[in-house]
Amino acid sequence: MEKTKKFILTEKELPTHWYNIVAEMQNKPLPILNPATKQPMKEEELYPLFAKELSHQELNQTDAWIEIPEEVRDKYKIYRPTPLVRAYDLEKALDTPAHIYFKNESVSPVGSHKLNTALAQAYYCKQEGVTHLTTETGAGQWGTALAFAAKTFGLELVVYMVKISYEQKPYRRSLMQTWGAQVIASPSMSTNAGRKILSEHPNYLGSLGTAISEAIELAMQTPNCKYTLGSVLNHVSLHQTVIGLEAEKQMEMAGEYPDIVIGCFGGGSNFSGISFPFLRHNIKDGKKTRFIAAEPASCPKLTRGVFEYDFGDEVGYTPLLPMFTLGHNFAPAHIHAGGLRYHGAGTIVSQLKKDNLVEAVDIDQLDSFKAGVLFAQTEGIVPAPESAHAIAVAINEALKAKEEGTPKTILFNLSGHGMVDMTAYDQYFAGDLTNYSLSENDIAENVKILEHLVK
Numbered sequence: 001m002e003k004t005k006k007f008i009l010t011e012k013e014l015p016t017h018w019y020n021i022v023a024e025m026q027n028k029p030l031p032i033l034n035p036a037t038k039q040p041m042k043e044e045e046l047y048p049l050f051a052k053e054l055s056h057q058e059l060n061q062t063d064a065w066i067e068i069p070e071e072v073r074d075k076y077k078i079y080r081p082t083p084l085v086r087a088y089d090l091e092k093a094l095d096t097p098a099h100i101y102f103k104n105e106s107v108s109p110v111g112s113h114k115l116n117t118a119l120a121q122a123y124y125c126k127q128e129g130v131t132h133l134t135t136e137t138g139a140g141q142w143g144t145a146l147a148f149a150a151k152t153f154g155l156e157l158v159v160y161m162v163k164i165s166y167e168q169k170p171y172r173r174s175l176m177q178t179w180g181a182q183v184i185a186s187p188s189m190s191t192n193a194g195r196k197i198l199s200e201h202p203n204y205l206g207s208l209g210t211a212i213s214e215a216i217e218l219a220m221q222t223p224n225c226k227y228t229l230g231s232v233l234n235h236v237s238l239h240q241t242v243i244g245l246e247a248e249k250q251m252e253m254a255g256e257y258p259d260i261v262i263g264c265f266g267g268g269s270n271f272s273g274i275s276f277p278f279l280r281h282n283i284k285d286g287k288k289t290r291f292i293a294a295e296p297a298s299c300p301k302l303t304r305g306v307f308e309y310d311f312g313d314e315v316g317y318t319p320l321l322p323m324f325t326l327g328h329n330f331a332p333a334h335i336h337a338g339g340l341r342y343h344g345a346g347t348i349v350s351q352l353k354k355d356n357l358v359e360a361v362d363i364d365q366l367d368s369f370k371a372g373v374l375f376a377q378t379e380g381i382v383p384a385p386e387s388a389h390a391i392a393v394a395i396n397e398a399l400k401a402k403e404e405g406t407p408k409t410i411l412f413n414l415s416g417h418g419m420v421d422m423t424a425y426d427q428y429f430a431g432d433l434t435n436y437s438l439s440e441n442d443i444a445e446n447v448k449i450l451e452h453l454v455k
Contacts, residue, residue: 009081023064030322057235084250089378112416114145117239122149132225136211139339140172142230147179160186163206171420186211209314231267240273262412265293268346274413298333298436302360333436384416
C-alpha cells in the first residue's frame with residue numbers, strides 16, 4: 001500500500017465556524033477584573049481598547065460555535081486549508097513505532113499561524129470604522145501577520161517590537177515595513193510607559209509586557225484607534241481553532257486519532273488552536289488524548305509559575321487576568337524563541353492546566369535547536385525557534401514510545417518556519433547559544449508583587 005505523506009483539504013472544506021471551548025468547559029475561567037474596581041469586567045468596559053465584536057467574543061461563555069465572517073473565510077483561502085503531514089523520515093531517524101504528524105502553519109504568506117487571528121481582528125476593526133491599529137510583537141511573527149492583515153483591510157498600524165528581537169531579527173522588521181507598518185523598538189521614548197522603564201533601566205532590551213504597555217498607551221491616546229493582541233486572550237485562541245478543526249478532518253483522512261497533541265507555548269495561541277478542537281472530545285466523549293504545552297525553560301510560567309491574578313503588561317494597563325504567571329515585571333532571558341518570552345499564560349489554558357486537562361513541559365534552548373535541526377534534516381523544513389520546542393517534545397514522546405514498545409499517534413503544530421531566523425541557527429552552530437535557568441528563589445521573589453493585586 002502506497003504511503004500517504006500529505007493530507008490536504010479543499011477550500012470547500014474550510015471550517016465555517018470557530019470553536020469556543022469555554023462554552024463546554026465544566027470549570028469556566030475565572031472572570032477578568034477591572035484593575036480599578038477589582039470587579040468582573042463588563043463587555044462595554046473593553047470597547048475603548050478592542051473592537052466591539054472582539055470584546056463580545058472575549059467574554060462569550062455560552063456559544064460553542066461562532067461563525068467565521070465570509071470575508072475572513074475568503075482571505076483565509078489565500079493559504080488555508082493548510083496541509084497535515086506525516087513525518088515519515090523523522091520517524092525513521094528516531095526508529096520509533098510512533099506515527100508523527102504535523103500541521104504545517106508555516107505555509108501562510110507571513111510564515112506562521114498568526115495570520116488566522118490577524119485577519120479576523122483587522123476585519124472586525126474595519127467593520128467598526130477603525131482606521132488605526134497598535135500592537136506589540138516578540139519574535140515578530142505576530143507583527144508581520146498583523147501588518148499584512150492591516151494592509152489587506154486598509155488600516156494603519158504601529159508595532160512595538162521587543163528591542164532584543166528588533167536587533168536579533170531584522171528581517172521580520174523588514175517584512176512589517178514592507179507591508180506598510182511603522183515599527184518601533186520597545187522600550188521606546190515615544191510613550192510614558194517606555195520612558196519610565198528606560199529611566200529606571202537604561203539598557204533594558206525589552207519584554208512583551210513592556211511592548212504591550214506601549215501599544216496600549218498609544219491606542220488610548222490616538223483617535224479612531226484600537227489595540228490588537230496576538231496571543232493570550234480568549235478571542236485570539238478562538239480564531240486559532242481553525243487549525244485544529246482542519247486537523248480533525250485530516251486525521252480522519254489518515255485513518256488515525258492523536259494520542260498526544262503538542263504545541264509550543266508563549267501566551268497560548270497556537271497551542272489552543274491545535275488542541276481545543278480535539279480537547280472537546282476529552283470533555284464530551286471521554287477520549288484520553290494528552291495535550292502538552294512546550295514552553296522554554298527560561299520562561300516556565302506553566303511548569304513553575306503561580307496561578308494568580310496578574311496584569312498582561314508590565315506597567316499595569318490591562319485588565320487583571322487569572323493565569324499562571326511569573327509576574328508581570330518578569331524580565332525573560334534573551335532566547336531566540338522571542339514569541340515564547342511572555343510572563344503569563346492565557347486564562348483558558350491556565351484553567352485547563354489547573355484542572356489537569358492539559359500538561360506542560362519546559363525545554364532548554366539548546367535542546368530545542370537540536371530538535372529543530374533534526375526536523376530540518378529529515379523533513380526539509382527549517383522550523384521557527386518557537387516551533388522547535390514543540391518538535392523537541394514530539395521527539396521525546398516518540399522516543400518514549402520506542403522504549404515502551406507502544407505505538408503512539410503524535411500530532412504537533414508547526415506554527416511557523418525559521419527562514420528569517422537563520423541568525424539564531426548561525427549562533428547555534430557556532431556554539432554561541434546557552435541554556436538559561438531560573439532558581440526557585442528568583443521566581444518566588446518575582447511573584448511577591450502579585451500578593452496585593454486583588455486584595
